[in-house]
Amino acid sequence: MLRFLLGRIAILIPTFLGVSLIAFSFIRMLPGDPVMLMSGERVMSEEKHAQIMHDLGLDRPMPVQYLNYLTDVLSGDLGTSIVTKRPVLGEFLSLFPATLELSLCAIILAVVLGVPAGVLAAVKRGTWFDQSIMGVALIGYSMPIFWWGLLLIIFFSGYLGWTPVSGRISLMYFFPPVTGFMLIDSLLSGQAGAFKSALTYLILPTIVLGTIPLAVIARQTRSAMLEVLGEDYVRTAKSKGLSPFRVVGVHALRNALIPVITTIGLQVGVLLAGAILTETIFSWPGIGKWMVDAVFKRDYAVVQGGLLLIAGVIMLVNLAVDVTYGFINPRIRH
Amino acid sequence: MSTSSATPEKTGTHPSALSEFWHYFSRNKGAVIGLGIFVAILFLAIFAPVFAPHAPSEQNRDALLLAPAWMENGKATYVLGTDAVGRDILSRLIYGARFSLFIGLVVVTLSVVSGVLIGLVAGYFGGKVDIVIMRIMDIVLAFPSLLLALVLVAVLGPGLLNAMIAISLVNQPHFVRLARASVLTERDKEYVIASRVAGAGTLRLMFLTILPNCLAPLIVQATLAFSAAILDAAALGFLGMGAQPPTPEWGTMLAEAREFIQRAPWVVTFPGLAILITVLAINLMGDGLRDALDPKLKRS
Numbered sequence: 001m002l003r004f005l006l007g008r009i010a011i012l013i014p015t016f017l018g019v020s021l022i023a024f025s026f027i028r029m030l031p032g033d034p035v036m037l038m039s040g041e042r043v044m045s046e047e048k049h050a051q052i053m054h055d056l057g058l059d060r061p062m063p064v065q066y067l068n069y070l071t072d073v074l075s076g077d078l079g080t081s082i083v084t085k086r087p088v089l090g091e092f093l094s095l096f097p098a099t100l101e102l103s104l105c106a107i108i109l110a111v112v113l114g115v116p117a118g119v120l121a122a123v124k125r126g127t128w129f130d131q132s133i134m135g136v137a138l139i140g141y142s143m144p145i146f147w148w149g150l151l152l153i154i155f156f157s158g159y160l161g162w163t164p165v166s167g168r169i170s171l172m173y174f175f176p177p178v179t180g181f182m183l184i185d186s187l188l189s190g191q192a193g194a195f196k197s198a199l200t201y202l203i204l205p206t207i208v209l210g211t212i213p214l215a216v217i218a219r220q221t222r223s224a225m226l227e228v229l230g231e232d233y234v235r236t237a238k239s240k241g242l243s244p245f246r247v248v249g250v251h252a253l254r255n256a257l258i259p260v261i262t263t264i265g266l267q268v269g270v271l272l273a274g275a276i277l278t279e280t281i282f283s284w285p286g287i288g289k290w291m292v293d294a295v296f297k298r299d300y301a302v303v304q305g306g307l308l309l310i311a312g313v314i315m316l317v318n319l320a321v322d323v324t325y326g327f328i329n330p331r332i333r334h
Numbered sequence: 335m336s337t338s339s340a341t342p343e344k345t346g347t348h349p350s351a352l353s354e355f356w357h358y359f360s361r362n363k364g365a366v367i368g369l370g371i372f373v374a375i376l377f378l379a380i381f382a383p384v385f386a387p388h389a390p391s392e393q394n395r396d397a398l399l400l401a402p403a404w405m406e407n408g409k410a411t412y413v414l415g416t417d418a419v420g421r422d423i424l425s426r427l428i429y430g431a432r433f434s435l436f437i438g439l440v441v442v443t444l445s446v447v448s449g450v451l452i453g454l455v456a457g458y459f460g461g462k463v464d465i466v467i468m469r470i471m472d473i474v475l476a477f478p479s480l481l482l483a484l485v486l487v488a489v490l491g492p493g494l495l496n497a498m499i500a501i502s503l504v505n506q507p508h509f510v511r512l513a514r515a516s517v518l519t520e521r522d523k524e525y526v527i528a529s530r531v532a533g534a535g536t537l538r539l540m541f542l543t544i545l546p547n548c549l550a551p552l553i554v555q556a557t558l559a560f561s562a563a564i565l566d567a568a569a570l571g572f573l574g575m576g577a578q579p580p581t582p583e584w585g586t587m588l589a590e591a592r593e594f595i596q597r598a599p600w601v602v603t604f605p606g607l608a609i610l611i612t613v614l615a616i617n618l619m620g621d622g623l624r625d626a627l628d629p630k631l632k633r634s
Contacts, residue, residue, distance in 0.1 A: 014469050018472075019473055022477075030489055138618065139614060142565075142614040144609045144610060146585075147607075150595055151602070151606070153595065158596050273478035276480055295485065295488045303485060303488065307481070307482075310481060311476040314477070314478065
């Protein structure tokens with residue numbers, strides 16, 4: 001197990017170097033003068049230009065620049081935002097909990113609804129129930145979520161007036177962040193109605209972000225279940241006279257879940273890509289909106305740092321998924 | 335798929351590859367419906383000037399944000415209503431189909447050709463070449479696809495062409511992985527070895543012997559990539575980084591319509607519905623293709 005773990009970590013090193021190389025070259029590939037781009041200024045004297053160029057190390061050879069960049073990154077210095085003048089890492093850390101909270105809620109929604117839907121569809125294979133579940137799942141899988149979000153806003157916020165349109169909690173409530181998770185912080189604050197407010201703000205973004213993972217998980221669970229239900233040990237369990245619930249719930253589901261867990265892990269990239277759109281629609285103050293804003297404000301230091309950090313998060317989650325997979329499925333370890 | 339080597343069934347004659355394919359494909363009703371919708375959209379796109387009642391950029395100052403024909407204040411000349419500058423939404427949607435299908439086609443062609451080429455090389459030669467190529471693909475896959483596409487477009491400059499290039503680059507690793515995996519399973523099979531012993535050269539082995547037997551999963555993946563490309567391009571358009579106004583691209587139309595979301599919900603509803611229907615039709619076809627081309631599933 002330890003060897004498997006170390007091997008997986010070793011593979012991450014070249015990938016991380018490559019990711020950092022892409023983040024490093026990004027600013028240098030942009031059309032325009034990197035000094036202007038990185039300082040965010042439009043006009044400057046030649047001496048100042050040379051001074052900044054020297055300060056940023058841009059007058060040194062490329063490989064030296066990259067090594068310097070890598071050293072900075074590894075010591076936690078990801079540069080300073082051109083717009084807010086705050087450290088990029090600090091901004092990321094203060095916004096990441098919002099994205100994490102939204103993504104966790106979305107994936108919980110997707111698993112809680114998707115796994116049972118897939119299991120039921122597989123058990124009732126070929127019936128109208130199976131066909132409607134799979135039809136809905138395919139619609140969800142094909143959904144342009146940015147449009148889906150707008151539709152939900154039109155209906156629930158505009159027509160019914162049930163949910164707010166943007167933000168994380170009503171401006172009436174204010175309390176210092178403890179965990180960064182609004183649902184938990186609002187409970188900790190002890191203010192009446194704060195939790196409910198946070199919940200109403202969270203619900204539509206959660207549905208929007210959870211839609212595609214939900215569809216993918218339902219489809220994957222169904223096909224994994226179908227495969228397992230045809231196995232000999234399921235027939236044996238049935239012929240032993242076990243209740244259908246026990247056969248499906250214990251014997252079949254446990255084995256079907258192995259590929260499903262991989263699928264859930266693979267949704268992390270989908271969630272972070274979806275967060276870009278969802279957070280933009282609902283003005284959710286997370287890293288997806290942060291990145292889009294940075295691209296539009298030409299805050300290239302943030303784009304560069306954000307690229308690296310987001311890729312880092314995905315790599316770590318993939319590692320965790322692989323390790324979990326190796327843990328529950330010993331066949332994969334070597 | 336090599337149907338020529340399949341054992342003949344009771345009739346004693348080989349079904350042609352196409353009729354065998356159609357036999358399995360048409361058993362999936364959803365796939366046939368998807369194909370029908372797709373052909374209809376393709377037809378609309380090709381003959382857009384014939385079907386569209388108005389020119390896509392023709393503005394009518396007297397009919398701003400007009401409701402669809404069946405609603406109050408609707409006019410029969412503007413079936414799906416008009417947008418904020420008085421352009422006919424139906425006509426823009428019909429012309430928009432051209433962009434979406436064109437985007438899908440270009441992206442799939444670019445990413446399939448480059449991806450399969452790289453994947454073939456990685457799988458066929460193996461060793462260090464393989465390791466280097468796959469590590470590079472891992473790097474690309476470490477980014478959320480939309481984020482990488484967004485940043486690439488920021489580097490290249492916003493626009494439809496650059497959006498297509500970015501989406502192709504982001505899509506490509508999937509084809510590399512898939513092509514490599516199929517080549518690895520085929521590479522050491524007897525027919526390949528026989529061909530090699532008979533003196534076939536490297537290029538012949540790669541492209542004429544191995545590649546045709548790896549096509550099934552690639553075709554299925556290409557269908558999925560086609561719909562994913564339409565979604566991604568629309569998402570980039572929605573974020574303002576894809577096709578630029580006044581192009582009647584569906585995602586761009588949605589972005590323009592966003593501020594009228596409460597006053598005129600139909601300007602938001604129809605472009606998104608067009609995206610959903612197109613993507614759904616292609617995905618339905620993709621499911622049918624998978625059933626028809628995947629020999630493992632055929633017997634189930």
